Amino acid sequence: MHIIEIFEESVDVLKNNKLRTALSILGIIIGIGSVIALMTLGQASQASVKKQIQSLGTNLLTVRPGAQSSGFIRMSSGDSKNLKNEDIDAIKNSNRFTTISQVGAEYSSRSQVSYERNNINVSVSGITPEIFSLRNVQLEFGREFTQEDMGSKNKVAILGPTTAEDLFGTGVNPIGQTIRINGGTYTVIGVTKAKGSSGPFSQDEIVYLPLETAQKVLFGVSHVSTIYISAKSEDVMDAARNQLGYFLLEQHGLKSPEEADFSISSQEDILQTITQVTQTFTALLTGIAAISLLVGGIGIMNIMLVTVTERTTEIGLRKALGAKRKSIIYQFLIEAIILTFIGGLIGVCIGLGASFILTKSMSLPLVFSAPSIILAVVVAATIGIIFGWYPAWKASKLQPIEALRYE
Amino acid sequence: MIEVKKICKSYQNGDNVTQVLFDISFKIEKGEYVAIIGPSGSGKSTLMHILGALDVPTSGEYILNGKNIEKLNDDALSDIRNSEIGFIFQSYNLLPRMTALRNVMIPMAYAGVPKSKRILRAKEYLDIVGLSDKYNNLPNQLSGGQKQRVAIARALSMEPSILLADEPTGNLPTSQSNEIIQLFEELNKKGHTIIIITHNDEIAKRANRVLNLVDGKIISDKKNQ
Ligand SMILES: Nc1ncnc2c1ncn2[C@@H]1O[C@H](COP(=O)(O)OP(=O)(O)OP(=O)(O)O)[C@@H](O)[C@H]1O
Numbered sequence A: 001m002h003i004i005e006i007f008e009e010s011v012d013v014l015k016n017n018k019l020r021t022a023l024s025i026l027g028i029i030i031g032i033g034s035v036i037a038l039m040t041l042g043q044a045s046q047a048s049v050k051k052q053i054q055s056l057g058t059n060l061l062t063v064r065p066g067a068q069s070s071g072f073i074r075m076s077s078g079d080s081k082n083l084k085n086e087d088i089d090a091i092k093n094s095n096r097f098t099t100i101s102q103v104g105a106e107y108s109s110r111s112q113v114s115y116e117r118n119n120i121n122v123s124v125s126g127i128t129p130e131i132f133s134l135r136n137v138q139l140e141f142g143r144e145f146t147q148e149d150m151g152s153k154n155k156v157a158i159l160g161p162t163t164a165e166d167l168f169g170t171g172v173n174p175i176g177q178t179i180r181i182n183g184g185t186y187t188v189i190g191v192t193k194a195k196g197s198s199g200p201f202s203q204d205e206i207v208y209l210p211l212e213t214a215q216k217v218l219f220g221v222s223h224v225s226t227i228y229i230s231a232k233s234e235d236v237m238d239a240a241r242n243q244l245g246y247f248l249l250e251q252h253g254l255k256s257p258e259e260a261d262f263s264i265s266s267q268e269d270i271l272q273t274i275t276q277v278t279q280t281f282t283a284l285l286t287g288i289a290a291i292s293l294l295v296g297g298i299g300i301m302n303i304m305l306v307t308v309t310e311r312t313t314e315i316g317l318r319k320a321l322g323a324k325r326k327s328i329i330y331q332f333l334i335e336a337i338i339l340t341f342i343g344g345l346i347g348v349c350i351g352l353g354a355s356f357i358l359t360k361s362m363s364l365p366l367v368f369s370a371p372s373i374i375l376a377v378v379v380a381a382t383i384g385i386i387f388g389w390y391p392a393w394k395a396s397k398l399q400p401i402e403a404l405r406y407e
Numbered sequence B: 001m002i003e004v005k006k007i008c009k010s011y012q013n014g015d016n017v018t019q020v021l022f023d024i025s026f027k028i029e030k031g032e033y034v035a036i037i038g039p040s041g042s043g044k045s046t047l048m049h050i051l052g053a054l055d056v057p058t059s060g061e062y063i064l065n066g067k068n069i070e071k072l073n074d075d076a077l078s079d080i081r082n083s084e085i086g087f088i089f090q091s092y093n094l095l096p097r098m099t100a101l102r103n104v105m106i107p108m109a110y111a112g113v114p115k116s117k118r119i120l121r122a123k124e125y126l127d128i129v130g131l132s133d134k135y136n137n138l139p140n141q142l143s144g145g146q147k148q149r150v151a152i153a154r155a156l157s158m159e160p161s162i163l164l165a166d167e168p169t170g171n172l173p174t175s176q177s178n179e180i181i182q183l184f185e186e187l188n189k190k191g192h193t194i195i196i197i198t199h200n201d202e203i204a205k206r207a208n209r210v211l212n213l214v215d216g217k218i219i220s221d222k223k224n225q
């Protein structure tokens, strides 16, 4: 019998058993759906982190306090206090640096910020004026910090757009208004342009103050959490890193790089680490989802075995009328493949729907990868072949007279 | 044409071995019309299943159109059942979710007959058995006699040289039974070999030859004049 006709008959059979068909593919739907959702979610968060880090520029070196450790970069800051304002001044004033174009520093911590009744907990970042150009931050309204703001520890603030909106509401120009941070009052002089990101790295949910205002007036500290340095070009990154490293060692009175009480990382390093971490998580979660796919496959095998038993007389009759073993195998195998294929398709749709909702609610960029979707459907159909094979083979072995006698 | 030599058949259920057929031997030539009679449980159906290549004897030889059946594999047996034998079951054995037409088309589908030709031929044979108005009826929309006639059309559709019928009229009222027997007689005149199991003496009398099976042995083999 022609394969297309076997296919048509299988479709008929499945249509006649709609409820059973639906229930039997549920496992596959859930399995494929969760694999797709988790993969897209993993890719989305990776893309989001990548975008944020790359938006800082590829020439950027970051110096943080704490010992250098290979592979893993410390993401927490502030536990060590050995990067000082003097370090920055020394770097700026040294004429040894041939590879560095700009130097800036930041001290950041979280604090309560309020305007009238609105009260939010947000990252407050004391910065030197170079930070804006180092980190590609631009102003939407107002002006940047001046040397005068820096020197006199002026109580002025520049807000990230999300923070401006949280405090003042949509469409209100907050320039000239006064906000309260930890009891002190600060005048808003600018709002930055949206960079379109959220989470711990967000540059939209932030309050910028002049570095010394934040250090001395607000938080009462004398160290910085990060020093940012831009190399003159991507090619001299390694040279810049070395120059900077040895300079800071000397500055801190240390002899060898092993004693370093700071770590220097490029955006590339950070990106790699984060990519590694998200990839591991994604793989782990996808692995768990894949187990549910396996369970779905076993469900298909179970239902196919029931179908074969139920249709024993039919199989006997077909063999009595001339069906060869291959025809019988195809008949049941195709049924299993159709089941898992449909399950796979529905699973993909549900998975994509779920990823859409999840990425939307976490404001992550949605990246659909066509290959992984096609792969998922192929995997589903393959599961049909693997788990449908045994029942189909069993059916084809039935002897006509025994099968016809079966009650 | 058909030759069985010393066929025995026994069934084993656990330690229990029941022998059903004992040393059965006979020959049936092409174009014969044979009735097999005998009391219930005497092994008629068992014998018929062996003749139809649906079952294998425990011992003995069965030669069908020159081929030794026990030497053939599963698929070769399927081919023989498909093209050389038309088997009419006592209980019709139609597929319940298929229309009369599609039921008749099944053997042709396995033989690889193109679909358009299959439909034409299925209609032709449904016409022959008098069901030209029932092509699209499902089995549960047909009477017993009509179902049996669909089964006959199906058995005829591959134009097999041998037609085996296991009590084809057992469940039918006399009028319908007569129609079917008349159909067999016509087919026999056209050259088909026909073997029919029956409990009905009238039907047996109309055959050319009667085999009487009692307790798994042939006790008489008579030609009707
Ligand atoms: N699978 C089986 N296992 C054991 N015994 C069987 C099996 N099939 C048939 N028999 C026995 O074989 C004997 C012959 O059965 P068979 O069906 O051939 O009888 P029959 O002559 O066709 O009877 P009837 O006229 O009632 O149809 C019976 O005694 C039956 O119990």
Ligand SMILES: [Mg+2]
Binding pocket: B044, B045, B046, B166
């Ligand atoms: Mg019988």
